[in-house]
Amino acid sequence: MAAINSKDIVLRAIQVLLLVALYIFLYFPILFITYVSFVDNIIWPFPPEWTLKWYARLLSMSDFHVGLKNSVYIGLCTAVLSTLFATSAVIGLLKYRTRWRGPMILLYISPLFVPGLLIGISTLMFNANVLGMSGKLASAIVANTTEAIAFSFLVILAQLVRYDWRMDEAAMVFGARPAQVFREVTLPTIWPAILGAFLVSFILAFNNLEISFYNLGAIPTLPTIAWGTLRHGIKPELFALASVINLLVFSIIAGLFFLIQTGLVRFGYRGE
Amino acid sequence: MQTSAHALELVEVEKQFGPVRAVDNVSFSVEKGEFFALLGPSGSGKTTLLRIIAGLESAGKGSVHIGGRDVTRKPPYARGIGMVFQDFLLFPHKTVGENISFPLKMKKMPAARQKEQLDWVLELVRMKGFEDRFPNQLSGGQKQRVALARGLVARPDILLLDEPLANLDRELRKEMEVEMRRFQAEIDIPFVYVTHNQEEALTLSNRVAVMKDGRFEQVGDKLELYEAPATAFVASFLGLNNTIVGQVTAQEGGLSTIDWKGIRLPVPTPEGVGVGDSVQYYLRSEKMHIGPLEDTPEGADATRLAARLRDIIFKGQYSDYFVIVENGEEMVISDVPDIKGITIGDQVAVSWLPEDGFAFAAKGDR
Incomplete structure (x- = not known):
């Protein structure tokens, strides 16, 4: 008995150790960046001298203000566009059966298999040479939407395969016009999927460097500024910026989690 | 053609699915207050016929008249019908009260009248006090009653029922059969009832149409069908x-x-x-x-x-x-x-x- 117990303990210890190592591997860089964004000198001394001056400097740099504004703008527009497109695409594919369903799904998610860099360069070439619109926010939004549609499509598809489209028929029989069917029955059931796709698209486009970079030229976004700044050496302001963005993303996810846990919002299907 | 006398009339309705003729030249009419059963084995076209009446499927040929109006080219929401579906299809995110009031809301009925109608129908199906529950908090029989109430609440010209008892256990089915006859007698709305269960059809309805391969084999009073089946198929199907x-x-x-x-x-x-x-x-x-x-x-x-x-x-x-x-x-x-x-x-x-x-x-x- 005792032998088994001690063997168990060793096994348990290894498991815990592995788990801790994994978490350190995953999260230490992020935590470290947050840590250094609050210290006066990132090299030494220890114990650190805490400071907020990098955040103050970040706030005072007008580049970053413009970049933030542009990033949010690109993020929002991309999220709206890709969610709209992806939702319509999924509904169309699921509601109206066609033998082209498989190829069409593949077509929608194909941007996932193309490196962002290529999407960036090719949309730049297309936009500049064919449409004659290079270096515009609009072309960055369109290019980001290409990629975000693929992600949104997957997120929404995963949820909507469970939706019973006969529910729409029932609503229609009871006097609902198509728009009312969507508002009264379809949307209240599928909105968590749409919200999920919206957030994913926003975060993708907000953080995107390689697609936006090629399409924007001189127009700054947060990632392009950070990229540009790196060329002059690593500056503590960048750590502050990274921490802010991490905090932002984290609070979105934490907020969603809170809503689910407290039941303030019912996500998804109240199944039979 | 004079159709105003019938609550429902189908004239030479046909529906083709690829090479299959799902509904083949079907004509019949249902009068006010009648309980009409469409009886047939699976694949006989009875559900397709019901969907054509509801407008969920378009008739390839022929015409559909409800309450004297030609609704052949009308969408489902403009037909003034009620329907009870096989899997109930209650809206999962709406309460019982909201589910039942849905047809009234779509008609933009004033709130006070909605309440009135809701109370009436809850009384009818004996579901008073369940308004604030959600469908996933109901038993099968209760869901069935809510589905019926939703079908009847707007006092439609006709109520279509698609195998509504198929998912209930035997005890509950017997109970609901009695209940449905009671509702039907009380409200005078004609019921068109699709089933593959001959016992159900004979218990519930006044008139029965036996369907096979998209055609009516025989239409008539249920006793007439029982005592004098017109074809070998009807005879074998009616036990x-x-x-x-x-x-x-x-x-x-x-x-x-x-x-x-x-x-x-x-x-x-x-x-x-x-x-x-x-x-x-x-x-x-x-x-x-x-x-x-x-x-x-x-x-x-x-x-x-x-x-x-x-x-x-x-x-x-x-x-x-x-x-x-x-x-x-x-x-x-x-x-x-x-x-x-x-x-x-x-x-x-x-x-x-x-x-x-x-x-x-x-x-x-x-």
């Missing part, structure tokens, strides 16, 4: 459980003698059948009698066969007796339980009157 196939060897008066694998039986002569033709003869088990071999038959006209009793299945008010007759075929007879002490393995006599069965010219060979 005539003994099927006898044989060749006519002689004809005399209204009777033909058929040869059923060595046993000669008198049957009523079907129209247009002569000596040498094949005949299908259907016998309803409860019209037959069973007794000890030495008993005398009750009438001189009765057909009487000797048989060996294979099994007895007690059903309560009657028992099903399974016998093997002399040519090795099995027959089933429903008679009072516990007849004169006959037991399994006994030699028995089976009897019936030839005119109690239904004979049809057999299609094809045999």
Whole structure:
């Protein structure tokens, strides 16, 4: 008995150790960046001298203000566009059966298999040479939407395969016009999927460097500024910026989690 | 065409799905206050027909009239119908009250009238006090009642029901059958009821249409169908459980003698059948009698066969007796339980009157 117990303990210890190592591997860089964004000198001394001056400097740099504004703008527009497109695409594919369903799904998610860099360069070439619109926010939004549609499509598809489209028929029989069917029955059931796709698209486009970079030229976004700044050496302001963005993303996810846990919002299907 | 008299009228409706003719030239009408059953096996086109009436499927040919209006080209939401679906299809994110009021909300009825109608229908289906529950908090029978209430709340011109009892257990089904007849009698809205269950159709409806391969085999009063099936299919579908196939060897008066694998039986002569033709003869088990071999038959006209009793299945008010007759075929007879002490393995006599069965010219060979 005792032998088994001690063997168990060793096994348990290894498991815990592995788990801790994994978490350190995953999260230490992020935590470290947050840590250094609050210290006066990132090299030494220890114990650190805490400071907020990098955040103050970040706030005072007008580049970053413009970049933030542009990033949010690109993020929002991309999220709206890709969610709209992806939702319509999924509904169309699921509601109206066609033998082209498989190829069409593949077509929608194909941007996932193309490196962002290529999407960036090719949309730049297309936009500049064919449409004659290079270096515009609009072309960055369109290019980001290409990629975000693929992600949104997957997120929404995963949820909507469970939706019973006969529910729409029932609503229609009871006097609902198509728009009312969507508002009264379809949307209240599928909105968590749409919200999920919206957030994913926003975060993708907000953080995107390689697609936006090629399409924007001189127009700054947060990632392009950070990229540009790196060329002059690593500056503590960048750590502050990274921490802010991490905090932002984290609070979105934490907020969603809170809503689910407290039941303030019912996500998804109240199944039979 | 004068259609205003009918609550529902279909004129020569057809529907083609690829090579399959799901509904083939169907015409019928349903009157106010009627309980009309569409009975048929799966794939007979009855659900397609119901969907055409609802507007969920378009009619390839022909026309649909509801309450005297031609609605053939109208979408479902402009038809003024109610419907009860097989899986209830209650809206999962809405409460019972919201589910039931949905048709009223779509009609933009004032809130006070909505409340009035909701109270009326909740009373009718005995679901008062459940307004704030969600569908996933209801039992199967309660969901069924909510689905019915939603179908009836707007007092539609017609209520369509698509196998509404198929997902309920036997007890609940019996209860709901009684309830549905009560609702229907109370509100005077015609019900069109699709089912594959002949018992349900006969219990609930006034009139029954038996469907096969997209066509109506027979339409009529349920007793008429039961007592005088027009085709072999109707006879077999309405629970005539003994099927006898044989060749006519002689004809005399209204009777033909058929040869059923060595046993000669008198049957009523079907129209247009002569000596040498094949005949299908259907016998309803409860019209037959069973007794000890030495008993005398009750009438001189009765057909009487000797048989060996294979099994007895007690059903309560009657028992099903399974016998093997002399040519090795099995027959089933429903008679009072516990007849004169006959037991399994006994030699028995089976009897019936030839005119109690239904004979049809057999299609094809045999």
